[in-house]
Amino acid sequence: MELYNGPLDVKEIFGRWLDEEAESNYGAYIPFVGTIRAEGGIEALSFDIYEPVLKLWFDGWQRKAEARGAIVKMAHSIGDVPVHTSSYISAVFSPKRRVALELIDEFVEDFKANAPIWKYDVISGKRVYAEDRSTPMDGAGLLK
Amino acid sequence: MIKVEFLGPIGKAPVEIEAKTLADVSAKLKEDETIAPWLGKCAVAVNDTMVKELDFALKSGDRVSILPPVCGG
Numbered sequence: 001m002e003l004y005n006g007p008l009d010v011k012e013i014f015g016r017w018l019d020e021e022a023e024s025n026y027g028a029y030i031p032f033v034g035t036i037r038a039e040g041g042i043e044a045l046s047f048d049i050y051e052p053v054l055k056l057w058f059d060g061w062q063r064k065a066e067a068r069g070a071i072v073k074m075a076h077s078i079g080d081v082p083v084h085t086s087s088y089i090s091a092v093f094s095p096k097r098r099v100a101l102e103l104i105d106e107f108v109e110d111f112k113a114n115a116p117i118w119k120y121d122v123i124s125g126k127r128v129y130a131e132d133r134s135t136p137m138d139g140a141g142l143l144k
Numbered sequence: 145m146i147k148v149e150f151l152g153p154i155g156k157a158p159v160e161i162e163a164k165t166l167a168d169v170s171a172k173l174k175e176d177e178t179i180a181p182w183l184g185k186c187a188v189a190v191n192d193t194m195v196k197e198l199d200f201a202l203k204s205g206d207r208v209s210i211l212p213p214v215c216g217g
Contacts, residue, residue, distance in 0.1 A: 013190045031175075042189065053189055053192055053194065056193070087217065108217075114214070116152075118151070118215065119217075136185045137187035137194075138187065139187070140178055140184075140185050140186055140213070141199055142195070143186065143198075144183045
């Protein structure tokens with residue numbers, strides 16, 4: 001898991017991941033790229049991350065992937081990420097395509113639902129919590 | 145004492161309270177009108193492990209994190 005201040009250098013990271021696993025005998029490599037779209041007058045999105053819980057969440061996914069003979073990788077931005085650049089990339093490597101196709105779907109969806117990351121719209125230099133696009137995590141409401 | 149920290153957009157400084165379980169934490173936080181509206185949509189971690197039981201026992205020095213709705217990517 002890699003965290004960066006500002007936008008991701010997508011080509012460098014994907015290229016490096018490919019090199020890292022070049023001799024690992026995986027038959028499938030499926031990358032996912034999340035790019036900031038220009039909409040709603042935003043200049044950028046901005047992110048807060050709670051790294052200790054994110055790391056535990058990611059470690060759990062590494063174990064799930066390993067049980068299926070695969071590995072997952074991810075990188076995410078902290079702070080401001082301008083439109084048309086990328087804040088999140090992930091990838092699955094597996095011996096055969098079917099596991100990789102299924103895992104990238106499950107991994108990215110669970111990422112959206114349970115990774116402890118908070119998103120803000122940046123409009124005229126101000127950060128506004130993207131509350132309407134945010135999802136309560138599993139177990140939310142315990143203290144209500 | 146238990147330390148309670150509020151993550152992401154909640155925007156409140158940590159507080160220290162006396163609590164034996166998360167139910168006690170809930171009762172204390174409901175008294176704070178700036179925090180009470182968040183409780184229905186927030187998840188909870190104790191010492192960075194996600195917890196789903198209200199009777200979860202706490203000991204002095206534990207750190208409770210309040211995690212509001214998320215949107216990575």
